[in-house]
Amino acid sequence: MGVLPLPLPLLLLAAGTQASGLQLDGCRFALGMEDGSIPDSRLSASSAWSDSTAARHGRLGRSDGDGAWCPAGPVFPEEEEFLEVDLGRLHVVTLVGTQGRHAGGHGREFARAYRLRYSRDRHRWLRWRDRWGAEVTGDLGDILGTLGMTWHPPPVARALRVYPRAPRAMSVCLRLELYGCPWEAGLLSYTAPRGQVMALDPAPVVLNDSTYDGYSVGPLQFGGLGQLADGVLGLDDFVRSRERRLWPGYDYVGWRRPPGPRPHVELEFEFEGLRTFRAMQVHCNNMHTRGVSIFGEVECRFKRSLATAWEPTSATHSLAGAVKDPSARSVTVSLGGRQARFIQCHFFFTGEWMLFSEITFLSGESGHVRPHPDLPGPWHPPPTDWPGQPVAKADHSHTSILIGCLVAIILLLLGVIFLILWRQYWKKILGKAQRRPSEDELRVQLSVPGDTIVINNATGVARGPPRYERIPPGQGEYQEPTRPRPSLPPAPPGPEPEGGAGAYAEADVTGGSAYAVAGPSPGPAPSPALPAFPRRRLRFREKLGEGQFGEVLLCEVEDPQALPPLSRPPDLPRGRPLLVAVKVLRPDATKNARRDFLQEARTLGRLRDPNIVRLLGVCAGAGPLCIITEYMEHGDLHQFLGGPRGPALSLATLLHVGAQIASGMRFLAGLNFVHRDLATRNCLVGEGFTVKVADFGMSRHLYAADYYRVRGRALLPIRWMAWECILMGTFTPASDAWAFGVTLWEVLTRCREQPYGRLSDEQVIANAGHHFRAQGRQEYLPCPPGCPAALHGVMLRCWSRDAADRPSFGLLHRLLRDHTVLA
Known part of the structure; x- marks a missing residue:
């Protein structure tokens, strides 16, 4: 790895100077509840007593509606009623002001206290706790007062939920304003080892990151923010803290010198x-008398995306000699204008202990700088005199009944008109096939749970309405065809729960593989032993996707050479990092989901081929259930070919890539498995142009445009699907051969354009109808530039109308491996 040395003037040490980070004293701007700059569309609530007490009325200092947000019923001590505010982007929220409902003297409801939850992505909600671990805050004693509570530590959040609390069941109403400032640092999370305990007299000093809001697995913390980004700088004496009643050492996170050569602490930072x-x-302590010293050397690596390798040139510098001044200080290290999204820094020890209180970065968004929002002046609504809390009144007129009936009739008519237009729209796209007197009518359907969408009525030989299985967002799939297949070899029984026999239901985890068994076994099916993977070796890097029942995470394995042989790739070079995809089952998943999750792992464990991504193990026991699979260091083939190395690849190299994909698919076809989502996005590239077939494409938001959404639910890769898959829901190895032809076309074009890029999704479906009718109106992908005519002819054979005319994967592998297509 190359090293970029930095001259001494670029490393500045200044005792007693503050790091240029979060300045909490100047971060108290109103964020827009009272003046209306936060629109009503960003306000929501768990419930509301009526429309006049909806979330949009929960603005501090305003008397709109009935004067405040009021939940539908009384608030109980354990009730989960909340008012949610979406700030639109990340902010540091330092203070909240709350009021009750006054409504011109008619209101008497207010929140005695409240608690807070916040989120940086609108999916994972975190409980806010103060520095002493308490969740509930506030003590508003009357409805007229405005309570301003400062939050220590201040959360970094995009959205917040305020939960009013009450000592007993009672009516509660709330108005609020949030104060803070935009989070310009761009830091999403940092990964660090857990802080340790220093044994001092008269009491040990706990140097942990007590406000960290991410995950903690074993000795590692990842996926969150904490004391290293809270804007609080520690004192010269680390035993003391800036706030009273906190334990000694609270302001610092510290680590003891580990054994071994060049001992260091590794921290990694992820940005938006x-x-x-x-x-x-880096603000660090330097109290020599207690064995604490500033780091002697720092080395930082950079990379622009998670799936790529670290850039070979790092920024590094060694401090010239020991720093004798025991004062805490900020050490400023120049990073030379490097561009990155991830930074990994190694801080090397010079003493027994190393203590940090704050780490900040001087940076700006690459390409453009996001402007600071203007702070509008105060706005005061016109005085209104609203009545007290609404009371249901008897309405002696029939006006409301008549209006309700008219609205219902209008909505019913609109619904009927919409259904008629929708049906005619699809008929116009696909047309009608010519009828043959000897054939039955074929109804072509796209089916998802609870919905049947009639796409086209044409003639054919199908005897029943074929159906799709639902493809959840983020779920790549292998699927077995319905015809009989040879059974997989049995494996010895293992300790996993029973229930693997019979048909396997589709996994509910984003990015998982949906394998299906053709039919139940005649006898009890043995449970294969799943290799256990050590959870403590996983280091979180990035979230690849998220679904209804789980997440797919990209992780790096510590010391992969120490893993058992079954838990690491056989071709892993010594000293190279190992990237893995971790599919995590939510703790609240049902028993059926857990059984299906384990069955998926068993099926994956039986696939052993050099060109198929393999299962490395399962994490069970304490913690969530996880499936660990390979992930290649160069990421997916689509990004690899579309990157700077793609144009330089020769035709022979591209044929080698295609031959490896055909080899992996030949293995799956030999077991009678069907992939159903073969594309370059679902092939991973490793060292030496090693290519393996995977199934992560749908879990990447990057490829959302490659999937056609049916009624907003099911996702179909229609540009890669054979006509019988689109129109009849029939999946066979021959339909995978069609997708292979499209994948080979992507490889030869170096992924510079999307297949059928000039056609809309509806026109692609219409083209499938033209293939079915075979009237000469169907369109094919053109010959890529520089592609031999014989090779394009192989692609055209893959796109034959009749499945029997498409080449097998064994033949495709031989043609590409032996370069027969160039003869």
Whole structure:
């Protein structure tokens, strides 16, 4: 790895100077509840007593509606009623102001206290706790007062939920304003080892990151923010803290010198997007009398995306000699304007202990700088005199009944008109096939649970309405065809729960493989032994996708050479990092989901081929259930070919890539498995142009445009699907051969354009109808530039109308491996 040395003037030490980070004193701007700059569309609530007490009326200092947000019923001590505010982007929220409902003297409801939850992505909600671990805050004693509560530590959040609390069941109403400032640092999370305990007299000093809001697995914390980004700088004496009643050492996170050569602490930082970094500032303690010293050397690596390797040139510098001044200080290290989204820094020990209180970065967004929102002046609504809390009144007129009936009739008519237009729209796209007197009518359907969408009525030989299985967002699939297949070899029984016999239901985890068994076994099916993977070796890197029942995470394995042979790839070079995809089952998943999850792992464990991504193990026991599979260091084939190395690849190299994909698919076809989503996005590239077939494409938001959404639910890769898959829901190895032809076309074009890029999704479906009718109106993908005519002829054979005319994967592999298509 190359090293970029930095001259001494670029590393500045200044005792007693503050790091240029979060300045909490100046971060108290109103964020827009009272003045209306936060629109009503960003306000929501768990419930409301009526429309006049909906979430949009929960603005501090305003008397709109009935004067405040009021939940539908009384608030109980354990009730989960909340008012949610979406700030639109990440902010540091330092203070909240709350009021009750006054409504011109008619209101008497207010919240005695409240608790807070916040989220940076609108999916994972975190409980806010103060520095002493308490959740409930506030003590508003009357409805007229405005309670301003400062939050220590201040959460970094995009959305917040305020939960009013009450000591007993009672009516509660709430108005609020949030105060803070935009989170310009761009830091999403940092990964660090857990802080340790220093044994001192008269009491040990706990140097942990007590406010960290991410995950903690074993000795590692990842996926969150904590004391290293809270804007609080520690004192010269680390035993003391800036706030009273906190335990000794609270302001610092510290680590003891580990054994071994060049001992260091590794910290990794993830940012919202690509940024240009000028410098890093680290506030550290230097109290020599207690064995604490500033780091002697720092080395930082950079990369622009998670799936790519770290850039070979790092920024590094060694401090010239020991720093004798025992004062705590900020060390500023120049990063030379490097562009990255991820930064990994190694801080090397010079003493027994190393203590940090804050790490900040001087950086800006690459390409453009997001402007600061203007702070509008105060706005005051016109005085209104609203009545008290609404009371249901008897309405002696029939006006409301008549209006309700008219609205219902209008909505019913609109619904009927919409259904008629929808049906005619699809008929117009696909047309009607010519009828043959000897054939039955074929109804072509796209089916998802609870919905049947009639696409086209044409003639054919199908005897029943074929159906799709639902493809959840983020779920790549292998699927067995319905005809009989040879059974897989049995494996010895293992300790996993029973229930693997019979038909396997589709997995509910994003990015998982949906294998299906053709039919139940005649006898009890043995449970294969699943290799156990050590959870403590996983280091979180990035979330690849998320679904209804789980997440797919990209992780790096610590010391992969120490893993058992079954838990690491056989071709892993010594000293190279190992990237793995971790499919995590939610703790609240049902028993059926857990059984299906384990069955998926058993099926994956039986696939052993050099060109198929393999199962490395399962994490069971304490913690969530996880499936660990390979992930290649160069990421997916689509990004690899579309990157800077794609145009330089020779035709022979591209044929080698295609031959490896055909080899992996030949293995699956030999077991009678059907992939159903073969494309370059679902092939991973490793060292030496090693290519393996995977199934992560749908879990990447990057490829959302490659999937056609049916009624907003099921996702179909229609540009890669054979006509019988689109129109009849029939999946066979021959339909995979069609997808292979499209994948080979992607490889030869170096992924510079989407298949059928000039056609809309509806026109692609219409083209499938033309293939079915075979009237000469069907369109094929053109010959890629520089592609031999014989090779394009192989693609055209893959796109034959009749499945029997398409080449097998064994033949495709031989043609590409032996370069027969170039003869």
